[in-house]
Amino acid sequence: GAVVSQHPSWVICKSGTSVKIECRSLDFQATTMFWYRQFPKQSLMLMATSNEGSKATYEQGVEKDKFLINHASLTLSTLTVTSAHPEDSSFYICSADTFGGGEDTQYFGPGTRLTVL
Amino acid sequence: SQQGEEDPQALSIQEGENATMNCSYKTSINNLQWYRQNSGRGLVHLILIRSNEREKHSGRLRVTLDTSKKSSSLLITASRAADTASYFCATDALGDSSYKLIFGSGTRLLVRP
Numbered sequence: 001g002a003v004v005s006q007h008p009s010w011v012i013c014k015s016g017t018s019v020k021i022e023c024r025s026l027d028f029q030a031t032t033m034f035w036y037r038q039f040p041k042q043s044l045m046l047m048a049t050s051n052e053g054s055k056a057t058y059e060q061g062v063e064k065d066k067f068l069i070n071h072a073s074l075t076l077s078t079l080t081v082t083s084a085h086p087e088d089s090s091f092y093i094c095s096a097d098t099f100g101g102g103e104d105t106q107y108f109g110p111g112t113r114l115t116v117l
Numbered sequence: 118s119q120q121g122e123e124d125p126q127a128l129s130i131q132e133g134e135n136a137t138m139n140c141s142y143k144t145s146i147n148n149l150q151w152y153r154q155n156s157g158r159g160l161v162h163l164i165l166i167r168s169n170e171r172e173k174h175s176g177r178l179r180v181t182l183d184t185s186k187k188s189s190s191l192l193i194t195a196s197r198a199a200d201t202a203s204y205f206c207a208t209d210a211l212g213d214s215s216y217k218l219i220f221g222s223g224t225r226l227l228v229r230p
Contacts, residue, residue, distance in 0.1 A: 004159075034217065043205060044160070044220045093159055095218075105150070106218060108160040 002028050004096050006109035013084055014117055020080045021112045023094030029074035030096035034106060035067070038091040050077045084116040121206060121221035129227040136193040138224040140206030141186075147209050149182055150218070151191050154203045163191075163204075198230045 003026040013019050023033055032051050036044040048056045048069050056069035066088075068080040081088055091113050095106040121142035130136050142149070148167045152160040166173045166182045166189065173180045179192040193200055203225050207218040 006159075041225070043223050046217055046219070049217055091157070095160075105162050105165060107162065108152075110159040111157070113157070 002096070002098055002107040004030075004094065004107050004109040006092075006094055006112050008112060009110060010113040010115075012115045012117065015085050016083055018080055018082045019084055019114060020078055021092055021094075021114075023077045023079070023096070023109050025075045025096040025107075028096070028098060030077075030098070031074065032097040033071060033077040034095045034097070035069060035077075035079050036093045036095070038093060038111075040091075044093060047079075081114065084114070086116045089114055089116045121208060121219065123204075123206060123221040123224050125224060126222065127225045127227070129229065130196055132196060132198055132228055132230050134196055136196050136200070136226055136228070138191045138204050138226070140189045140191070140221045142189075142206070142208045142219075142221070143187065144208070144210065146184070147216075149180075149189050149209075150207045151178075151180060151189075152205045152207060152220075154205065154223075156202075160205070193226075196226075196228045198228050201226060201228045 005024045007022045035047045037047050038044045046059050047062045048058045050056045050069045050071040052071045052074050058064045071077040091111050093111040095108045121140050123140045148165055150165045151163040154160045164175045164180050166180050177194045182189045203223045205223045206221040209216045210219050
């Protein structure tokens with residue numbers, strides 16, 4: 001099946017630093033990747049939609065200058081949390097769309113837990 | 118917000134019993150999907166039901182869809198302790214350049230051995 005990986009799986013950083021999270025589709029090409037944020041015991045909230053070779057589309061209320069998204073290839077998208085603060089601590093999950101393959105299913109990465117001290 | 122609501126928020130049952138979770142949404146959809154998430158992990162796709170389908174089965178899972186009521190249910194039969202997880206419904210919505218998923222609030226299922 002379609003496999004999506006994320007790296008790192010967890011990261012702890014100091015307030016004010018930037019953190020980059022990678023999302024890779026391992027065995028398929030993903031035209032579109034999605035970034036979600038999930039607080040404890042809550043649902044996933046879509047942050048942005050990332051299309052290869054173009055600018056990401058951010059959801060309302062998500063600061064594009066704080067959450068930088070780069071989708072440089074059909075298998076890699078990165079999310080950079082710039083000048084992270086404790087309130088940015090969360091579980092970040094990416095997914096990749098296999099729509100081009102005829103399915104309407106997103107395949108999710110295992111998530112990255114970010115803790116900002 | 119398009120985010121759907123799920124009920125119950127939490128469900129605790131004995132192993133072997135059936136578990137039913139409900140999902141309601143607000144807008145027209147092309148399809149509805151159910152996902153499972155173990156604590157602190159990513160999501161696993163369970164089943165997709167299209168708007169022109171009323172019921173779908175996959176193993177011990179049974180999903181129904183009532184587009185007139187904008188609601189769906191997920192039934193897990195003969196539950197096992199390993200079914201303990203959070204379950205989310207997700208509906209599709211057309212974004213600026215592609216479709217996107219809008220997730221429900223989720224149901225936390227605990228299956229007691």
